[in-house]
Amino acid sequence: MKCLKLCSLAIVLLGLSLQMSAQTLQESIEARNRGAELMSNGDIEGAIAELEKCIEISKQAGTEADENRETAELAIPGLYLQKADKILDTKDYDAALKAFEEVIAVAEKYNNQDVKKKAEKPLPDIYYAIGATAFQKNDAATALKNLDLATARDADYAKAYYVKGAIYQKQQNEAQMSENYRLAVEKADLANDKKTAKSAKDALSRYFYNQGIKAMQEKRYDAAITAFGKTIEADETFSDAYYRTASCYNVKKSWDLAVTHAEQALQYKADGEKDGIYFELGNAYLGKKDSAKACEAFKQVKSDPYVANAKYQIETVLKCK
16 A cells, blocks of 8 residues: 555656646747747847746756757857947947957857857957047056057057057157057058058157257257167158258268268158258268269259358359359
């Protein structure tokens, strides 16, 4: 009798278990279907909630619900990605960064490498946007932190190097400034980004050129020559740097070097803006005692403030024909 009762109880419990399993499976299907419906209606948050519920219910239901669970796990990372993309469209970059970091975490949880890769793609641009905005607000620490993250994820990100160069220039960190401006030029050239390449090249060359002018004004001609050399290293077409170098060498009576740099200045200078260069070239040839070439150079000077002095050299000193 006792055995009979135990068997009857076991049968009842088994029936209840099967009933509960069937009920749980049905709930899993219903959650999956609701998630799919919400997806089609564009309710991303609602779809995520239902599909996550489907996963939890499916785990309780056992292997019979594996298909439902796998379907939900496949869909969820993509939904998080859609949500992050929508936030990015608003240009709220701080919120977008958090959203894409969440996508990556979810993609890793469900082993979805495709979605993870797609979520990682916009990160350099987001870090750059946050960094550039921080720079505009004079928050150098935040700017550098995010720009470093941008270049860490994309080593060819020319614009990030350019802004880093500008930050270091403002901080008077010449070594870091030079390195980042040069990287900006290098990476921009590779990407055919002419605008960024020019901006970085102009910023670096102008920085050293201004140093050279200051040194000239202070009559530190060797320092000026060094600074103009760095200008030319940054931009070999910077004609005024050659011109100012020629002027320094004339002061130092290094006539041959003055001639060389004046001729290089003429090579890169636009027509109609060469009077100062020809005047320095004439002085260099005068120092070399090459009267013919000095006359030739001085005769090319057509406008103030050089023309009066050039005329004096032509008519009084050299008596050019």
